[in-house]
Amino acid sequence: xxxxxxxxxxxxxxxxxxxxxxxxxxxxxxxxxxxxxxxxxxxxxxxxxxxxxxxxxxxxxxxxxxxxxxxxxxxxxxxxxxxxxxxxxxxxxxxxxxxxxxxxxxxxxxxxxxxxxxxxxxxxxxxxxxxxxxxxxxxxxxxxxxxxxxxxxxxxxxxxxxxxxxxxxxxxxxxxxxxxxxxxxxxxxxxxxxxxxxxxxxxxxxxxxxxxxxxxxxxxxxxxxxxxxxxxxxxxxxxxxxxxxxxxxxxxxxxxxxxxxxxxxxxxxxxxxxxxxxxxxxxxxxxxxxxxxxxxxxxxxxxxxxxxxxxxxxxxxxxxxxxxxxxxxxxxxxxxxxxxxxxxxxxxxxxxxxxxxxxxx
Amino acid sequence: xxxxxxxxxxxxxxxxxxxxxxxxxxxxxxxxxxxxxxxxxxxxxxxxxxxxxxxxxxxxxxxxxxxxxxxxxxxxxxxxxxxxxxxxxxxxxxxxxxxxxxxxxxxxxxxxxxxxxxxxxxxxxxxxxxxxxxxxxxxxxxxxxxxxxxxxxxxxxxxxxxxxxxx
Numbered sequence: 101x102x103x104x105x106x107x108x109x110x111x112x113x114x115x116x117x118x119x120x121x122x123x124x125x126x127x128x129x130x131x132x133x134x135x136x137x138x139x140x141x142x143x144x145x146x147x148x149x150x151x152x153x154x155x156x157x158x159x160x161x162x163x164x165x166x167x168x169x170x171x172x173x174x175x176x177x178x179x180x181x182x183x184x185x186x187x188x189x190x191x192x193x194x195x196x197x198x199x200x201x202x203x204x205x206x207x208x209x210x211x212x213x214x215x216x217x218x219x220x221x222x223x224x225x226x227x228x229x230x231x232x233x234x235x236x237x238x239x240x241x242x243x244x245x246x247x248x249x250x251x252x253x254x255x256x257x258x259x260x261x262x263x264x265x266x267x268x269x270x271x272x273x274x275x276x277x278x279x280x281x282x283x284x285x286x287x288x289x290x291x292x293x294x295x296x297x298x299x300x301x302x303x304x305x306x307x308x309x310x311x312x313x314x315x316x317x318x319x320x321x322x323x324x325x326x327x328x329x330x331x332x333x334x335x336x337x338x339x340x341x342x343x344x345x346x347x348x349x350x351x352x353x354x355x356x357x358x359x360x361x362x363x364x365x366x367x368x369x370x371x372x373x374x375x376x377x378x379x380x381x382x383x384x385x386x387x388x389x390x391x392x393x394x395x396x397x398x399x400x401x402x403x404x405x406x407x408x409x410x411x412x413x414x415x416x417x418x419x420x421x422x423x424x425x426x427x428x429x430x431x432x433x434x435x436x437x438x439x440x441x442x443x444x445x446x447x448x449x450x451x452x453x454x455x456x457x458x459x460x461x
Numbered sequence: 462x463x464x465x466x467x468x469x470x471x472x473x474x475x476x477x478x479x480x481x482x483x484x485x486x487x488x489x490x491x492x493x494x495x496x497x498x499x500x501x502x503x504x505x506x507x508x509x510x511x512x513x514x515x516x517x518x519x520x521x522x523x524x525x526x527x528x529x530x531x532x533x534x535x536x537x538x539x540x541x542x543x544x545x546x547x548x549x550x551x552x553x554x555x556x557x558x559x560x561x562x563x564x565x566x567x568x569x570x571x572x573x574x575x576x577x578x579x580x581x582x583x584x585x586x587x588x589x590x591x592x593x594x595x596x597x598x599x600x601x602x603x604x605x606x607x608x609x610x611x612x613x614x615x616x617x618x619x620x621x622x623x624x625x626x627x628x
Contacts, residue, residue: 112470141546142553150580152557153573161569165503219507227560228553231516238509267466274473278480285484286514293519300599304521307597307609310555320603372549 111345115265116272119394120387122204122252124275125211127379128239129202132214135236135372136195143191146225149173149183153227161227168223193217201243204253211244232373238278239380246271275384280341283357287338296334299327311368336360344385354389357381479510486513524595525558525614529578531585539585541578561592567615575619591616 145151147169155170162168173186181189194217200210218240222233242248248271249255250263295301299319303326306316319326336343336356343353358378365374386393483505488498505511529541543554557574560566571590578588592614598607 135549138549139547142550145545145550145577146553150577152554152577153570154576157569157573161566164506166506228556230552230556234509234512238512241507241509264462264466266462267469270470270473274477277477281477281481281484282512282514286516286518289515289518295520296518301517301521303600304597305517308521308524309526309595309609310524310551317603320600323600326600370552372552 112269112273113266114269116269117387117391117394118251118263118268120272120383121246121248121250121268122256123386123394124239124380124383125204125207125243125248126202126252127383128236128243129198129214131376131379132218132236132240133195133198133202135232135376136191136198138372144184144187146228147187147191147221149187155183155224158224158227162223164223164226166219166223169220170224172220190217190220194221204249204255207249207253207255208244211240211248215240215244230373232370232376235373235376235380239376242271242275246274272384272388276344276388279381279384280344283337283340287334287336287340291334291338296330297327299323299325299330302326302329302333305368311370313369314367332356333360344389350385350389354381354385476508476510479505479508483511484514523597524555525562526555526593526595526611527558527561527574528591528593529574530589530591531578531582532587533584534586539582541582543578558592568617571617572619575617579619579621585621587618587620589616589618 139146149155149169155168155173159168159170169183169186169190172190173181173183176186176189193213197210197213197217200206201214215237218233218237222229222237225233247261247263247267250261250268255261290296290301293301295304303316303319305311306314306319316326336353340353340357343349343356358381361374361377361381363374365371365378368374479501482501488502488511502511527543529543531539531541544550545554557570561570571592575588575590578590579585582588593611594614596610596612598609
């Protein structure tokens with residue numbers, strides 16, 4: 101009993117690398133930016149006042165207690181900002197706050213803004229949202245309340261934070277335990293259904309039109325394969341808390357869960373969801389399972405930045421030094437492209453090598 | 462440890478307890494009217510601690526889909542398969558289509574989608590929102606020659622003057 105309490109105390113109080121939080125923040129920020137850019141072409145369809153679901157409908161049917169775009173549009177109407185203008189304003193604030201969050205500039209404020217803007221958008225676009233929005237919401241909440249700017253941030257560079265190690269540990273453990281509870285619940289719920297024991301779950305999922313990226317008809321002839329995949333999923337998820345926290349299995353479990361999400365992204369076409377879960381697991385447990393993984397890379401760079409900068413300077417020097425053949429080759433390409441562009445209207449893609457070859461084209 | 466930090470530990474514990482309770486479908490235990498539960502649900506909406514994690518659980522069912530057919534004033538018909546410009550559009554619109562499987566949500570969701578289509582195709586006077594379902598055979602049926610088939614489920618017709626003609 102004493103040993104159990106001692107282990108629990110060590111779990112919450114032993115120092116963990118602060119790079120974990122910095123990595124988490126950067127991963128969440130970059131992912132959210134990428135997701136924003138991917139969804140931008142259909143942004144008004146998902147979140148506009150007259151999108152797939154008008155605001156009146158989504159607000160009337162919503163069971164959430166959180167404010168949506170319609171609420172803020174009403175607030176901003178006296179300032180002559182239209183409903184569409186509200187969407188643009190919220191989107192721009194969201195974009196800027198994500199950049200600030202990623203860079204770690206005024207991290208707490210940027211995290212709060214990003215979380216709030218995502219909350220507003222997600223409340224309105226609730227009926228088009230799926231798992232990726234759930235986890236983005238959770239991740240942004242943690243970016244707001246936890247000291248994610250403690251490392252690898254502009255704020256930390258300007259003024260290193262003075263934080264007791266046990267608060268860093270607590271922050272990392274909250275994220276890790278959240279994932280443990282989440283995967284345990286997910287695994288248990290899946291295990292209630294017979295489809296996850298006889299392999300039909302993977303079969304049906306990949307036969308569904310929206311997920312049908314790879315032909316899996318052969319699996320019907322080898323039913324042991326989907327069965328093993330399903331049972332493997334059940335084991336990986338249900339035993340996630342034990343697997344990730346036990347030192348003998350944590351490396352293998354992290355590899356398994358990352359592989360699972362990688363395959364979800366590739367074979368089910370859920371790139372955003374798979375990508376986000378991959379990043380969250382990697383940042384939350386990467387340093388826990390592979391100690392020093394983040395510290396090693398940044399240490400190599402910061403101690404000897406010329407390892408990366410020197411090759412770039414070398415290539416640049418070659419291209420601009422008249423005594424090198426690379427310089428003459430670059431000039432030839434430049435002259436040939438001008439000739440082709442002026443005489444034949446061709447673009448840069450079509451010109452290689454010497455003049456005769458260019459004329460042949 | 463200062464008192465402030467002890468409070469942090471207490472808040473973290475409460476947060477994790479809430480996550481565990483809601484993950485076990487706490488909101489469906491039948492006591493949703495209690496003020497404490499309502500407050501916890503409200504807090505969970507903001508913190509993300511009131512989520513359930515029933516992804517593909519306990520199983521998967523047939524996939525619904527919607528096809529639209531418009532008719533303009535000259536009687537010309539067009540069949541529309543709504544596709545977006547972003548790669549994630551299909552995943553998101555399929556969430557809305559999933560709500561169409563619920564009887565109580567069918568009319569309002571189909572009306573919203575009809576309105577959206579009529580706005581995109583202003584020449585159209587009428588639109589039919591037709592829901593189909595992809596029936597997927599299990600592996601044993603597939604080995605015996607059965608294949609995936611789309612079955613008609615329901616349709617609703619809408620006109621620009623907002624009168625609903627249901628068949």
